[in-house]
Structures are given as structure tokens and as C-alpha cells.
Amino acid sequence: MIGYLFLLIILAGAAGFFINRRAARARMAAGERLHSMAAFHGAYAVCLSALPALVFTLLFLLFEGPIVDAILTASLPADAVADMDPGQLSLVEAEIKSIARGNVFGEPEPWKRDAAAYYAALRHNATLALWVAVIAILGVGLALARRRVSARFRARHRVERVIGWIMLACSGTAVLITAGIIASLLYESIRFFEKVPIGEFLFGLNWEPQIPIREGQIAGSGAFGWVPVFVGTLVITSVALFVAIPIGILSAIYLNEFAAPRLRAVAKPLLEILAGVPTVVYGFFAILVVAPAIRTAGATLGIDVAPNTALAAGSVMGVMLIPFISSFTDDALSAVPQTLREGSLALGATRGETMRKVLFPAAIPGIVGGILLAVSRAIGETMIVVMAAGLIATLTINPLDSVTTVTVQIVTLLIGDTAFDNPKTLAAFALGLMLFIVTLGLNLVALGVVRKYRELYD
Amino acid sequence: MTMLQPDEAETETEAPTAELKMTARDVDVFYGTNHAIKSISVDIPDKTVTAFIGPSGCGKTTFLRCLNRMNDTIRNCRVTGEIRLDGEDIYGRDIDPVQLRARVGMVFQKPNPFPKSIYDNVAYGPRIHGLAGTRAELDEIVERALTRAALWQEVRDRLDAPGTGLSGGQQQRLCIARAIATAPEVLLMDEPCSALDLIATAQIEELIDELRESYSVVIVTHSMQQAARVSQKTAFFHLGVLVEYGETSRMFTNPSDQRTQDYITGRFG
Structure with missing residues (x-):
């Protein structure tokens, strides 16, 4: 039903465009000098008909549900719902809605049947109202736009202003979504810090988040110090950069300045393929190739090497970062x-x-x-470390030891049985917030450096 | 082909025959299939300013860049013929272009100071060629080069300031100082004043005149007035061909080729 409505809006917009453009062209053919080109008169018709109809439809659909629900709630017989708490009430309403859709289970009480019929009528009327309103908007808009076609009418200015608003809305969306993500992170983190003191989280040296999430479950007592987790991230990031920076910079220097053009033409795209490899595949590579190789090498040299070394995960992550650094x-x-x-x-x-x-x-x-920027990516990288790094948070800087990272811990905290009022789950948001702050800071520094460098030659 | 052989031009005038520094014989330059320079032969005397003039795209700069093998850095550029510096073939097999460029310095059309301090700009050549054993010697080389380039008075108090912060004229004089600090024998200048105003141009021209005492200077210029002011010898290029070469004074008063006459009187170019 709604699909047809959108189709109608699109068709009306297209029709308005062509009608207005034709009218404007006819005036031009008659020798009038129009202020705006014919296509702008056409676009103006779209701005006046399809656009407002679309906005109206979206707003209507957004608010229809809550308003209809509120009317339904108000209409329920008071004696039947008087002693229900909000949870039960929403269950009853869900039942009524499903009856209205025709899914009847068992023998509902008569008042529920009545409510369902009332609800169905409400929905029907709402849809009808929407259709009538949209058709009215389209009709009025098209007529108005058609009447405005004249030599002196500044259609271009109007259209440009509308386009400006659309672009503003798009950039506003990006900003609003970012703000929303930060707000949700902050909200959950604050809930976490109500259960675990912020000082303990920031400076604690133990990370054992596996606490029971229901009565009687056997689990650890819990410790939420993020230091070992963050140190693990730093160790793996350092290993990755240790691999990526020299290889990336030297390969770029060679390809940029010393390589024959034909070699460069082949080698550069090949190097950039590395950037296109999915991180999951890097993860396979780390587990199946690099980790065993490091273990074998360690055994040959008589060094004790953990099965999930920071070295394996970090060096493979370094390979992932090579094209990043070399292309910059x-x-x-x-x-x-x-x-x-x-x-x-x-x-x-x-x-x-x-x-030199x-x-x-x-x-x-x-x-x-x-x-x-590569550091930011390394810190936030998840898949390779989930597959190749360890799970136990040990406070060490030895790359041959097993370490865990912030991203690995977020993943393990949020999979399986979760309850969102439990410090174990909420800790993931606190970790996410810290990660966000660290990478945001690095990105700001990187942007500053890049900007400064642009000024150097301009 | 009415091209004059350099020695013929020489005989016309009673000019003092200076010692020859560089000689070019039958030099051709190709950019891919484009024949940019056609069989050019020129003698460049020592302690003299030689000017290359001619309309845009006539091959002056291309030929200039042959003299220190800068064309080697252009991928599809091919040079044939023979160019000698003190009798030695600079395209010979045993010649390293890096060493050649230390002997034949170059100043470019646009000032191109490195994004380093004024001091480091001038000290760049001496450092890579190991011309100074101690810091004091290096200081002396830098001061001497800046003094010769008539820049010392202006920058002596801010040698640590970035070279890119100077004005256009100062930057070009810094580039000249940088070139002469390497102690070259020949100095090539590719339209050194084209990016400068009148005052800066006058300063650079004065400087070129002084440099003549110790170097062989070759200058490419668009401006015939400039060629007349600073040079003793002038070569007129047109469409990749050397049309006429001789004493500057004679070229501008009594050119022997009609094309030179037309160019000098401003009929084309």
C-alpha cells in the first residue's frame, strides 16, 4: 500500500517536472527571455510537489504508530487494565494488534476483540488520511508551480535554496548519527561506572570480567581494570607498526623514485591489493601460517612461545597496514x-x-x-586479533606472550548470554568509549599534521 | 641552412679569443619521436657570459639542460652528438653525471630553495661533496657564497630562518649562492629573472656580471634587453636550430641572418 504511495509521489514529481519544463520552453519559443532555464522551472515543480509530499509521508509514518497506540490505550476498558503494570499492558496491546491482523490464538476476551476491531479501523482511517493528504499536497503543489512559470519568476534561486537545504540535511545526518553513537556509548558507560568505580576501571591492573550473570552461576568474582587490556592493544599495535612502517615507507620510496616505470605500474596495484584483503582472511593467515611458524622458530631457538602470540597477530596486522603507509x-x-x-x-x-x-x-x-591514521586503524582492528590473539589479559610487554586487546574483549563480552544491567556487559561500552577517545585523539593529531603539511607548499 | 659555424662568426669580429670552456658539436635531442634540437654546435668560452635567446619553445632550455646532463632525468629524452667540458666528453662512458653536475652548476627559472634553513640551503652542496673539513670551513664557504650572491648583508642575522621565507628575489639569489657554494666551473642559468620584479632582476644581472670574473656563465633569457646587458656572446635559437651565434654587440647591431633581425626588432617571438 505504502509502496504505491511512493510510486504516486515519484510519478507526480516527474509529471510536474515535464509539464513545467514544457511550459517554460513554450514561453522561450514565444520569444520571452526567462530568468531561469526551463529545467529549473521543472525542478521547481518537483520541489513544490513531490518533495513536501515525501517529507509529509515520512513524518506521518514516523508518528502514526505512537499516536494510534496512544488512542488505543486510552480506549481500553478501564476496569480491565486498571491493575496492569506497563509491561503487561504492552503485552496486551501486542495481543490486540495480532488479533487485528487476524492471528487469533485461543479464545480472547470480548473486550480484546472489540479493541482489535477499533484498532483495525483506526489504522484504516490513518492510511486513508495519509492518501488524501498526499494527493492534496501533490495537487496543490503542481498547480501552484505551474501557475508560477513566467519570465520573471526566479525558479533557479528557489531550487538552489532547496538543494542547499537538502545538502544541509545530509551533513546534519552524519553529525547527528555521530552524536547519537557517542551519546549511547556515554550513557551505557555511565551506567557501568555506577557499578564499577571509574578509578578502578582506569587504573586497575586486573581484568577478569567473567562474573555470573544470573543467580547460582559459577564464575569469577570479577575485576575491571582496563590497563592490561590496553597494554595488550599497545603491544600488538607496536608490533604491527614495527612491521608496517619500514616496509611501507621503503617500498613507497623505491616505487616513487627508483623503480622503472614498468615495474611501478605492476607493483603499485599489487601492493594495493593488500588493502583489499578482508581482515578475516588475514586472521586465517595469522592462525594457520604465522603463529605456527613463530612457534617452530621459537622451539628451534629454545624459546618458550605462547600459542597465541602478540607477535603473530601484530605482524599480520602490520602486513594489513603496509598499503596504508606506503600510499600515504x-x-x-x-x-x-x-x-x-x-x-x-x-x-x-x-x-x-x-x-634522504x-x-x-x-x-x-x-x-x-x-x-x-594507521595507528588508529591498528588500535580499532578487531577481526585479526579476535582470531589470532589471546583471551586472557596478562599485563606484559613481551610480544612472544599471549595478550588480549580492547576490541577482543568487547567482542567476548557481548557474545553469548548477555544481560544489559550487568557490569560484565556494560564494561564493553566503557571499553568502547575509551577506544573511541584514543582513536579520536589520534585522528585529530593526524588531521592537524596533514593540514600543516598542506600549508607548506601552498 | 644558413647556420653559421661558431668559428666563422668568431672571425667576423676582433673579439679577444677567450679560452674555450665547453664545446658542443652536432648535438641532437629527441623527446620520444619529437626532434627538439637539431644539430647544434656552440663554443662556450671561459669567464664569459653567453646568452641563449629565442622565442618560446625554440629549444634554448633543452640545450642548456644538455650541458649538465639534466635531461638524463627525463625518461624518454635522448641526446646525440658531442659535448666537451675542458676537452672531456661529458656523455662519455667514464663520466658520472653526478660529478659533472658538481662542476656545471644550474640555477632554475623559478627559485627553488629547499625547505631548510638559509644556512643549510647554501651548505647543501659543500656537505654532499665534502668540500669543508670543519664547521668553521663550512661557515666560511657559506658566508663567501652568500656574499658573492649579494645576499649576506640581508640574511647574516637569520641564517637559521627557512629559505622559503625569503622574498622571490632573495630566494633566487639564495639559489645562486647555493649553486656557487659547490664551486662549479660553469654556471647555467635558465631564465633566472623571469619570476622576479625589476629591482630583483637588476640585482641578479649585476651579480651575473660579477660572476663572470670566475665562471663561465650560460644564461637562457626571453628578454633581449637582458641578453644585451649581461652577455658578451649571444646565440639565437629558432625552432630547434641555432640560427646565429656571435658577439653580443655585433648581434644586436648588425645581425647576419634575416630571422635574427626579425626577432631582435620584435617582428616575431
């Missing part, structure tokens, strides 16, 4: 003006000296921006 470095090096390269070569510098002393220093701000 490549861009930064390409952005150094050619005149500097020639200036250095003309002084009798070799290409290596030119790279002129090009690379000039590109450093861009490279640092890339590295900081």
Missing part, C-alpha cells in the same frame, strides 16, 4: 615539487642523497599523518 608516503613524496628534486640533482647530489636530504624531509609531515 607515495602521495607525500609525489607532492614534493619537481623543482626541488631538480635543484638537488643540479648541485651534483645523487638520487639517494636527494631522497630533500624529498624525504619534505614529505615527513605527510608520512606522519599516514602513520597516525
Whole structure:
């Protein structure tokens, strides 16, 4: 039903566009000089008919449910619902709605049948009202727009203003959603900090979140100190950067400055394929190839290596970050003006000296921006570490030990049996909030660095 | 082809025959299939300013960049013929272009100071070529180069300031100082004043005149007035061909080729 309504709106908008455009063209053909091009008169008809109809429909659908529910609640016989709490009341209403849809189970009381009939009538009337209103809006809008077609009417200005509002709404949506995510994180985190003191969370050195979520369950007593988890993230991130930074930067330098054009044409897309590998696949690679290899190497050297080492997860994450850093470095090096390269070569510098002393220093701000963004990604990376890193939070900086990360803990806290009034579950939100703050901070620094570097040559 | 051989031009005038620093014979340059420079032969005397003039796209800059093998950095560029520096073939197999460029310095059309301090800009060449053993020697080289480039008085108090913060004219003089700090024997200048105002241009021209005492200077310029002011020898290029080469004074008063005459009198270019 609603689908037909949208179809009607689209057809009316299209019709308005063509009618108005034709009218405007006819005036132009008659020798009038129109202020706006014919297409703008057409677009104006859309702005005046389809657009308001669409907005009205969406708002109507948004508020129809709650309003109809409120009317239904008010209409229920007072003696039947007087002693119900809100939970029971909503159950009864759900039953009435399902009766209204024709799904009758057992023998409902007569007053429920009456309510169901009333509800069905309400819904029917609402839909009817919506159709009437939309048709009215479309009709009035089209007529008004058609009458406005004239030489002096500034359709372009109106259309441009509407488009401006649409763009504002789009960017506003992005901002609002971000704000909503932060608000939900904050809300749940505050609930967590009501149960666990914030000091204990921030400075506690133990992380054992597996507490019972129902009476009689056997579990640990619980400890929510995020330090070992965060240190685990830092260890894995450091390993990843230790792999990614040298390989990424040196490969970019080679491809940008020293490689033959044909090699560059082949190698650069291949390197960028790394960025397209799904992180799950990196996870397989870490478990099946890298971790056993590290264990074997450790056994050969007589070193005790944990099965889930930070080294395995971190080095594979480093491979994932290589294209990130190499493409940022490549861009930064390409952005150094050619005149500097020639200036250095003309002084009798070799290409290596030119790279080391002129090009690379000039590109450093861009490279640092890339590295900081890579750090943000490494900290937030989930799939590789869920698959390849450990679960037990040990406070260690030894990369051959098993560590866990913030993201791994969030995942393990939220899968399986969960209750959203339990510190175990709420801790995931607190961890998420901390992660958000850390990556946000890094992104701000990275943006600042990148901006500063742009100013250098402009 | 009415191209004059350089020695023929030489005989026309009673100019003092300076020692030859660089000689080019039958130089052709190709960019891919585009024949940019056609069989050019020029002698560049020592301690003289030689100007290359001609309309845009005539190959002046391309030829200039052959003299220190800067064209090597352009991928599809091919140079044939023979160019000698002090009798040595600079395209010879045993010549390292890196060492050649230390002997044949270059100043570019747009000032291109490195994003480093003024001091580090000038010290760049001496450092990579190991010209100074101690910091004091390096200081001396930097001061001497900046003094010769007529910039020392303006920057002596802020040698640590970034070279990119100077004005356009100052930046170009910094680039000249940077080039002469490497102690080259020949200095190539590719339209060094085209990005500068009149006052800065006058300063650079004065500087070029002074540099003549110790270097062989080759300058590419669009401005015939500039060529007349600073050079002793002038070569006129047109469509990749060297039309005429000789004493500047004679070229501007009594050109032997009709095309030179037309260009100088402003009929084209």
C-alpha cells in the first residue's frame, strides 16, 4: 500500500517536472527571455510537489504508530487494565494488534476483540488520511508551480535554496548519527561506572570480567581494570607498526623514485591489493601460517612461545597496514615539487642523497599523518586479533606472550548470554568509549599534521 | 641552412679569443619521436657570459639542460652528438653525471630553495661533496657564497630562518649562492629573472656580471634587453636550430641572418 504511495509521489514529481519544463520552453519559443532555464522551472515543480509530499509521508509514518497506540490505550476498558503494570499492558496491546491482523490464538476476551476491531479501523482511517493528504499536497503543489512559470519568476534561486537545504540535511545526518553513537556509548558507560568505580576501571591492573550473570552461576568474582587490556592493544599495535612502517615507507620510496616505470605500474596495484584483503582472511593467515611458524622458530631457538602470540597477530596486522603507509608516503613524496628534486640533482647530489636530504624531509609531515591514521586503524582492528590473539589479559610487554586487546574483549563480552544491567556487559561500552577517545585523539593529531603539511607548499 | 659555424662568426669580429670552456658539436635531442634540437654546435668560452635567446619553445632550455646532463632525468629524452667540458666528453662512458653536475652548476627559472634553513640551503652542496673539513670551513664557504650572491648583508642575522621565507628575489639569489657554494666551473642559468620584479632582476644581472670574473656563465633569457646587458656572446635559437651565434654587440647591431633581425626588432617571438 505504502509502496504505491511512493510510486504516486515519484510519478507526480516527474509529471510536474515535464509539464513545467514544457511550459517554460513554450514561453522561450514565444520569444520571452526567462530568468531561469526551463529545467529549473521543472525542478521547481518537483520541489513544490513531490518533495513536501515525501517529507509529509515520512513524518506521518514516523508518528502514526505512537499516536494510534496512544488512542488505543486510552480506549481500553478501564476496569480491565486498571491493575496492569506497563509491561503487561504492552503485552496486551501486542495481543490486540495480532488479533487485528487476524492471528487469533485461543479464545480472547470480548473486550480484546472489540479493541482489535477499533484498532483495525483506526489504522484504516490513518492510511486513508495519509492518501488524501498526499494527493492534496501533490495537487496543490503542481498547480501552484505551474501557475508560477513566467519570465520573471526566479525558479533557479528557489531550487538552489532547496538543494542547499537538502545538502544541509545530509551533513546534519552524519553529525547527528555521530552524536547519537557517542551519546549511547556515554550513557551505557555511565551506567557501568555506577557499578564499577571509574578509578578502578582506569587504573586497575586486573581484568577478569567473567562474573555470573544470573543467580547460582559459577564464575569469577570479577575485576575491571582496563590497563592490561590496553597494554595488550599497545603491544600488538607496536608490533604491527614495527612491521608496517619500514616496509611501507621503503617500498613507497623505491616505487616513487627508483623503480622503472614498468615495474611501478605492476607493483603499485599489487601492493594495493593488500588493502583489499578482508581482515578475516588475514586472521586465517595469522592462525594457520604465522603463529605456527613463530612457534617452530621459537622451539628451534629454545624459546618458550605462547600459542597465541602478540607477535603473530601484530605482524599480520602490520602486513594489513603496509598499503596504508606506503600510499600515504607515495602521495607525500609525489607532492614534493619537481623543482626541488631538480635543484638537488643540479648541485651534483645523487638520487639517494636527494631522497634522504630533500624529498624525504619534505614529505615527513605527510608520512606522519599516514602513520597516525594507521595507528588508529591498528588500535580499532578487531577481526585479526579476535582470531589470532589471546583471551586472557596478562599485563606484559613481551610480544612472544599471549595478550588480549580492547576490541577482543568487547567482542567476548557481548557474545553469548548477555544481560544489559550487568557490569560484565556494560564494561564493553566503557571499553568502547575509551577506544573511541584514543582513536579520536589520534585522528585529530593526524588531521592537524596533514593540514600543516598542506600549508607548506601552498 | 644558413647556420653559421661558431668559428666563422668568431672571425667576423676582433673579439679577444677567450679560452674555450665547453664545446658542443652536432648535438641532437629527441623527446620520444619529437626532434627538439637539431644539430647544434656552440663554443662556450671561459669567464664569459653567453646568452641563449629565442622565442618560446625554440629549444634554448633543452640545450642548456644538455650541458649538465639534466635531461638524463627525463625518461624518454635522448641526446646525440658531442659535448666537451675542458676537452672531456661529458656523455662519455667514464663520466658520472653526478660529478659533472658538481662542476656545471644550474640555477632554475623559478627559485627553488629547499625547505631548510638559509644556512643549510647554501651548505647543501659543500656537505654532499665534502668540500669543508670543519664547521668553521663550512661557515666560511657559506658566508663567501652568500656574499658573492649579494645576499649576506640581508640574511647574516637569520641564517637559521627557512629559505622559503625569503622574498622571490632573495630566494633566487639564495639559489645562486647555493649553486656557487659547490664551486662549479660553469654556471647555467635558465631564465633566472623571469619570476622576479625589476629591482630583483637588476640585482641578479649585476651579480651575473660579477660572476663572470670566475665562471663561465650560460644564461637562457626571453628578454633581449637582458641578453644585451649581461652577455658578451649571444646565440639565437629558432625552432630547434641555432640560427646565429656571435658577439653580443655585433648581434644586436648588425645581425647576419634575416630571422635574427626579425626577432631582435620584435617582428616575431
